[in-house]
Amino acid sequence: MAVDEQVLYSVKNVKKHFPVKGGLLQRVKSHVKAVDGITLDIYKGETLGVVGESGCGKSTLGRTILGLESLTEGELVFNGNNISKYSARQLKPFKKEMQMIFQDPYASLNPKQRIGDALEEALIIHTQLSAQKRREKVIQLLNEVGLKEEHYERYPHEFSGGQRQRIGIARAISINPSFIVCDEPVSALDVSVQAQVIKLLKDLQEKHALTYLFVSHDLGVVRHLCNRVLVMYLGQMVELAPVEKLYENPTHPYTEALLSAIPRPAVGRKRERIRLTGDLPSPSDPPTGCPFHTRCPIAKDHCATEKPVWREIDAGHFIACHER
Amino acid sequence: MKDSVLEVKNLVTKFKSADGLLPAVRGASFSVKKGETLCIVGESGCGKSITALSIMGLLPSNGSITEGSISFNNKNLASMSPKEMQKLRGNDVSMIFQEPMTALNPVFTVGFQIREPLMIHQKLSKKQAHARGIELLKMVGIPSPAERMNQFPHELSGGMRQRVMIAIALSCNPSLLIADEPTTALDVTIQAQIIDLLNDLKEELDMSMIMITHDMGVVAEIADRVIVMYAGEVIEEGRVEEIFENPQHPYTKGLLSSVPNVDDPDFELKPIAGSMPMLNEKISGCRFHPRCPHAFDKCFSDSPKTFSVTDKQNVRCWLQEEVGQNGGRRASSL
Numbered sequence: 001m002a003v004d005e006q007v008l009y010s011v012k013n014v015k016k017h018f019p020v021k022g023g024l025l026q027r028v029k030s031h032v033k034a035v036d037g038i039t040l041d042i043y044k045g046e047t048l049g050v051v052g053e054s055g056c057g058k059s060t061l062g063r064t065i066l067g068l069e070s071l072t073e074g075e076l077v078f079n080g081n082n083i084s085k086y087s088a089r090q091l092k093p094f095k096k097e098m099q100m101i102f103q104d105p106y107a108s109l110n111p112k113q114r115i116g117d118a119l120e121e122a123l124i125i126h127t128q129l130s131a132q133k134r135r136e137k138v139i140q141l142l143n144e145v146g147l148k149e150e151h152y153e154r155y156p157h158e159f160s161g162g163q164r165q166r167i168g169i170a171r172a173i174s175i176n177p178s179f180i181v182c183d184e185p186v187s188a189l190d191v192s193v194q195a196q197v198i199k200l201l202k203d204l205q206e207k208h209a210l211t212y213l214f215v216s217h218d219l220g221v222v223r224h225l226c227n228r229v230l231v232m233y234l235g236q237m238v239e240l241a242p243v244e245k246l247y248e249n250p251t252h253p254y255t256e257a258l259l260s261a262i263p264r265p266a267v268g269r270k271r272e273r274i275r276l277t278g279d280l281p282s283p284s285d286p287p288t289g290c291p292f293h294t295r296c297p298i299a300k301d302h303c304a305t306e307k308p309v310w311r312e313i314d315a316g317h318f319i320a321c322h323e324r
Numbered sequence: 325m326k327d328s329v330l331e332v333k334n335l336v337t338k339f340k341s342a343d344g345l346l347p348a349v350r351g352a353s354f355s356v357k358k359g360e361t362l363c364i365v366g367e368s369g370c371g372k373s374i375t376a377l378s379i380m381g382l383l384p385s386n387g388s389i390t391e392g393s394i395s396f397n398n399k400n401l402a403s404m405s406p407k408e409m410q411k412l413r414g415n416d417v418s419m420i421f422q423e424p425m426t427a428l429n430p431v432f433t434v435g436f437q438i439r440e441p442l443m444i445h446q447k448l449s450k451k452q453a454h455a456r457g458i459e460l461l462k463m464v465g466i467p468s469p470a471e472r473m474n475q476f477p478h479e480l481s482g483g484m485r486q487r488v489m490i491a492i493a494l495s496c497n498p499s500l501l502i503a504d505e506p507t508t509a510l511d512v513t514i515q516a517q518i519i520d521l522l523n524d525l526k527e528e529l530d531m532s533m534i535m536i537t538h539d540m541g542v543v544a545e546i547a548d549r550v551i552v553m554y555a556g557e558v559i560e561e562g563r564v565e566e567i568f569e570n571p572q573h574p575y576t577k578g579l580l581s582s583v584p585n586v587d588d589p590d591f592e593l594k595p596i597a598g599s600m601p602m603l604n605e606k607i608s609g610c611r612f613h614p615r616c617p618h619a620f621d622k623c624f625s626d627s628p629k630t631f632s633v634t635d636k637q638n639v640r641c642w643l644q645e646e647v648g649q650n651g652g653r654r655a656s657s658l
Contacts, residue, residue, distance in 0.1 A: 053511035053512070053513065053514075054511055160599050160600075162599055163599075190367035190368055190538065190599075190600070191367060191538060191540075191579060191582045191583055192367060192578060192579065192582045192595060192596040192599070193367075193595075193599055194582065195581075195582035195583075195584075195593045195594070195595030195596070196595040196596075196597070198584070198593060198595075199593060199595055217511065217512070218584075219512070219586055220583060220584040220585060220586045221584050223584060223586055223589065224584035224591065224593065225584075243589075244589060247586070247587075247589070257513060258512060258513060259586070260516075261512040261513045261515065261516035262512055262541060262586050263515070263516070263519065263539065263541030263542045263544060263545045264541055264544060264545075264585075264586065264587065265540035265541045265543070265544050265568065265580065265583055265585070266544055266568060267544050267564050267565050267568045267569070273516055273520070275516070275517070275520070276513045276516075276517075279481040279483055279484070279514065280481075280511075
């Protein structure tokens with residue numbers, strides 16, 4: 001994975017708020033701030049991991065970047081084009097460049113559609129290939145993700161979870177995109193199958209020079225696959241660093257706690273865990289100041305009132321914390 | 325073994341289906357000692373949850389125990405009537421499930437559900453049960469327990485719900501607790517809290533525990549002994565140190581090298597090829613041989629015997645027989 005410093009996708013102060021309706025007239029009462037001000041550059045050829053607990057907005061971020069959710073605020077710049085206000089027609093050539101792999105491969109496949117047809121669909125929309133050429137291309141895709149030609153005629157229920165995820169991957173790469181959002185692509189799979197799919201994602205990235213945004217809660221997988229990692233908490237950026245720096249030298253207290261909470265598959269070494277008390281606050285009513293101050297072991301008075309600034313503490317290593 | 329709380333011998337559980345009787349558990353044998361935590365590890369479809377449900381007598385209506393015995397404190401659970409099982413369940417043996425929202429009843433308050441077992445099994449009055457319920461919620465680390473008693477499950481977060489489940493499971497001081505993937509649906513920081521809680525409570529109450537999980541990290545945190553299941557069979561068992569430091573079965577090794585290590589940047593993933601066989605798949609010889617990188621002639625034809633590696637570690641694999649013949653243990657880099 002050669003990462004050059006060329007920016008592929010620039011995300012500027014992106015916000016996505018979902019209205020919460022209630023009362024007799026179903027008026028908008030408040031907003032769930034799922035993504036609340038994310039600014040990022042995604043470099044060509046890299047794998048950028050996005051980690052955090054459920055409800056931190058990592059999946060919404062992925063969907064918003066792909067245009068699957070409308071923007072509340074902010075700008076999306078893909079390859080130098082500001083696409084945030086484009087119409088559907090203007091967006092079409094860009095959609096060809098961006099694809100997504102979903103968490104649950106069964107829910108993302110039409111149960112009444114044969115696999116071959118499912119894979120062909122994107123080719124019909126985005127290319128001018130003849131039916132014969134499309135079939136050849138689909139079979140080539142099946143082979144590429146480790147499936148066989150005979151699978152062309154089959155239906156989704158005839159496949160195991162790992163095979164379905166391979167189909168999801170084949171569909172995502174069918175029109176040669178340059179950027180793929182992987183939304184927890186391996187978390188629904190068994191460990192032995194999970195390792196196969198991770199390997200496949202790595203091989204495809206090398207072969208097709210893909211850029212991944214890898215959304216996951218599994219910090220082991222992220223370390224193995226990613227070049228840089230963004231840690232999110234309640235829709236906000238907490239820490240962003242190259243993978244080695246983040247794991248060897250986590251600086252934000254939330255990142256520290258997250259890393260120390262992972263159960264290690266090794267015996268004998270008893271580590272002292274940083275115990276976080278309490279749960280994630282509700283994103284519709286986030287705490288004032290630093291979003292993490294309610295659970296932070298080193299919080300001071302001003303953390304509750306002042307929002308920490310996003311600053312660079314080392315080359316490429318950013319955090320938002322008053323105390324570190 | 326005198327001090328074992330539970331002894332399962334040659335358990336076979338089969339399911340009726342359109343293709344006939346399909347075995348989900350094929351002759352599993354293991355025991356749990358007093359105060360011990362046994363982890364059952366394996367991937368989905370290996371029969372680990374069905375083993376637990378067989379012990380609890382909670383098999384779905386198309387499943388039944390066809391062979392073997394389950395002896396719990398010298399009573400055979402496999403031959404007990406449903407009524408006798410009901411007395412035992414929740415009182416002497418209890419269970420925590422993976423998804424606390426589906427295991428709790430959404431239309432009753434937390435208080436109602438925690439009082440229920442106390443009033444049925446311990447014959448407490450409602451008032452006494454209420455007071456004990458508050459104590460239990462406090463024990464599992466729920467803040468302001470008295471108010472929580474009047475709340476409904478949907479008002480609690482995932483971690484809190486799992487704590488309530490644990491409180492209900494522990495309400496009658498069971499001597500055996502079965503936990504089926506209790507932390508899988510939770511976030512890592514919450515998972516860490518629940519694992520710590522289970523470890524502390526086990527010490528405090530001196531009970532035995534069977535923990536079912538697919539996460540090798542969780543196993544290392546909590547287990548005393550481990551059994552690894554594959555396609556309905558126990559393929560390896562041993563003390564937790566033995567399983568992690570000197571795994572013998574190729575599947576156990578495969579599982580351990582399929583999990584990316586968080587602490588090691590150069591960790592090399594070595595996936596196991598293929599996937600878990602279906603229940604109705606007929607596989608001759610060793611059930612792992614189609615995926616095994618070391619399979620040889622014998623593996624294709626004969627079902628492997630169990631070989632002892634140490635006094636605690638046993639493996640069902642023909643590779644071990646060769647070890648015996650060569651008069652020494654093979655290198656662990658198999």
